[in-house]
Amino acid sequence: MNKFRFPLILIAVFLAGCAPAASQVRSLEDYRMPTEVLKAPALTQTVEAEIASKIPPTDCPVTIVGKSTFEAPEPYSRSAPWEGNFWFGTEGLWTALQNDGVWAGLPLNPDGYTQKIMWWSSLYNLPQEPVPALEVTGRRLDGDAPPLRFYGATNAMADDIGEAMLTGVEFPTPGCWEVTGRYKKTELQFVVWIVPDQ
Numbered sequence: 361m362n363k364f365r366f367p368l369i370l371i372a373v374f375l376a377g378c379a380p381a382a383s384q385v386r387s388l389e390d391y392r393m394p395t396e397v398l399k400a401p402a403l404t405q406t407v408e409a410e411i412a413s414k415i416p417p418t419d420c421p422v423t424i425v426g427k428s429t430f431e432a433p434e435p436y437s438r439s440a441p442w443e444g445n446f447w448f449g450t451e452g453l454w455t456a457l458q459n460d461g462v463w464a465g466l467p468l469n470p471d472g473y474t475q476k477i478m479w480w481s482s483l484y485n486l487p488q489e490p491v492p493a494l495e496v497t498g499r500r501l502d503g504d505a506p507p508l509r510f511y512g513a514t515n516a517m518a519d520d521i522g523e524a525m526l527t528g529v530e531f532p533t534p535g536c537w538e539v540t541g542r543y544k545k546t547e548l549q550f551v552v553w554i555v556p557d558q
Contacts, residue, residue, distance in 0.1 A: 414464055416553035420502055420536035422461025423448060423550035430454060433482055441520040451482045452546030464555035472509070472532040473554055478516060479525040483544050486515050492525040494543045501551065502536040 416422045425446040431438040432447050440447050440456040448457045456478060466473040479494060498508025511528040531537055534556035541548045
């Protein structure tokens with residue numbers, strides 16, 4: 361039994377020499393990454409400003425879902441075929457609008473914000489009228505600005521939209537805009553909030 365005691369003592373001394381001193385022992389807490397992330401005030405203010413810019417002011421009477429119960433006649437879909445949009449208008453002239461009345465992220469060029477607006481009418485027949493007799497005007501309600509620029513009407517056709525009239529317009533400034541479409545003695549007006557470029 362004594363012949364095994366000496367090697368055991370040597371092993372114990374060796375292991376004791378390899379063990380770190382108590383002051384060298386580090387807990388797992390020393391290796392953890394900090395979990396608290398400090399907010400960057402400038403970033404927070406930027407995000408808050410961007411969110412605020414997408415909310416129409418109370419004096420801008422944007423046309424939102426619920427202000428109209430219009431359902432398109434056959435053969436069109438009874439409701440707008442895109443998520444977040446609704447039909448607005450009458451059988452004589454209707455369009456698809458954003459549920460919240462906000463148009464954000466419009467392409468910006470030196471002359472303003474461009475947008476394509478699609479229009480439908482039970483009176484419209486694409487083969488007979490490839491260039492629709494549709495006119496679009498617009499004016500800013502919350503400040504001075506040149507009128508909306510209208511670049512004419514053309515046509516569009518697809519399974520989900522049927523036969524439609526397509527127009528290109530340009531808003532000189534962001535803000536609260538009233539848009540008016542006129543087609544074959546039918547007039548349709550709506551109000552949208554154009555979000556400034558961020």
